Amino acid sequence: MKNILLPTDFSENSWNAISYAMHLFKDEVCTFYLLNTYTPVIYHVEYVLGYPAQFGLQDTIRNTAQQHLETLKQRIQDTFGDNPDHEIQDMARFDSLISGIIEFTDTHTIHMIVMGTKGATGAKEVLFGSNTVQVFKNVKCPVLAIPEGFAYNSPTTILFPTDYGIVYQTSQFKSLLTLAKTQTSKIDILHVLTSPLSEVQLKNKASLEQLMSQENHEFNEVSGDDVMQAIINFQAQKPIDLLVMINNKKSFFENIFFKSTVNQIGFHLTVPFLVMPS
Numbered sequence: 001m002k003n004i005l006l007p008t009d010f011s012e013n014s015w016n017a018i019s020y021a022m023h024l025f026k027d028e029v030c031t032f033y034l035l036n037t038y039t040p041v042i043y044h045v046e047y048v049l050g051y052p053a054q055f056g057l058q059d060t061i062r063n064t065a066q067q068h069l070e071t072l073k074q075r076i077q078d079t080f081g082d083n084p085d086h087e088i089q090d091m092a093r094f095d096s097l098i099s100g101i102i103e104f105t106d107t108h109t110i111h112m113i114v115m116g117t118k119g120a121t122g123a124k125e126v127l128f129g130s131n132t133v134q135v136f137k138n139v140k141c142p143v144l145a146i147p148e149g150f151a152y153n154s155p156t157t158i159l160f161p162t163d164y165g166i167v168y169q170t171s172q173f174k175s176l177l178t179l180a181k182t183q184t185s186k187i188d189i190l191h192v193l194t195s196p197l198s199e200v201q202l203k204n205k206a207s208l209e210q211l212m213s214q215e216n217h218e219f220n221e222v223s224g225d226d227v228m229q230a231i232i233n234f235q236a237q238k239p240i241d242l243l244v245m246i247n248n249k250k251s252f253f254e255n256i257f258f259k260s261t262v263n264q265i266g267f268h269l270t271v272p273f274l275v276m277p278s
Helices: 012-024 057-080 097-107 130-138 170-182 199-211 227-237 252-257
Strands: 002-007 030-038 086-094 112-117 143-147 157-161 186-193 216-223 242-247 273-277
Touching (some): 002 012, 012 057, 012 112, 157 170, 170 273, 216 227
Parallel strands (some): 002 112, 186 216
16 A cells, blocks of 8 residues: 655645646555645744744634645545545644655655646746755655646656666665556666766666666667756657656766755756655
8 A cells, every 4th residue: 555645735736746646546555645734924922932822823724724625635536536445634734844744754654745846937847946856855755746737647658867876776766666567667767978887887787777677668878968958858859758866965866956056946847757765
């Protein structure tokens, strides 16, 4: 059984991610956790000092959040029907989004987080915002980010860029391999060749080949020194349904995301993006 965390702010963007998850896991036994985090817009001094009860502020906000969660559960029921393999639980927490997700994953066994990521105004691509990046950085379970307005289609073609710079472990790939099996996906492994592979890279590539041996996969190499441009060019030539990377400080993932200012990340995507923890 899978436990899937679905953070929601009740926007259409978060609904789109929930919809994607319901489609993706429709044939699997799952518990879905709808998580809404909330904080008051205005803090009174008494509230900060620990006396929210006398104003009834926390209860009012919690009740509103809980009502929205019930409405959301009904929308899921109305849209996707009664799936006997699916259980939906909800949780409203007085917390920030990032802190709430971290605490929830620390206290629950969560196999994947599926969340919406909002694009820049007027852009069809996704510009990852600070919330998405912070979840990537701080949460130790697979995170699947769904672009705003992305219409679900089965991820039958998956792109996995890598520099062969890390030792691959079976545990890292569990979510990807399970997904590839259930969706009968092909995994395209992409390496941007900036120089001949070292002995260590060749050894890591061989171990990756062994890990992928039971799934439909293909190794691809392109020359260049711009990983992001290589991914964009590859996607233009061979349309993909899902991009997957491992979050490892020794990999180029960190160079793409973590060495940039969080609010100035210039990585654009038009497909869902799965980040697997190291």
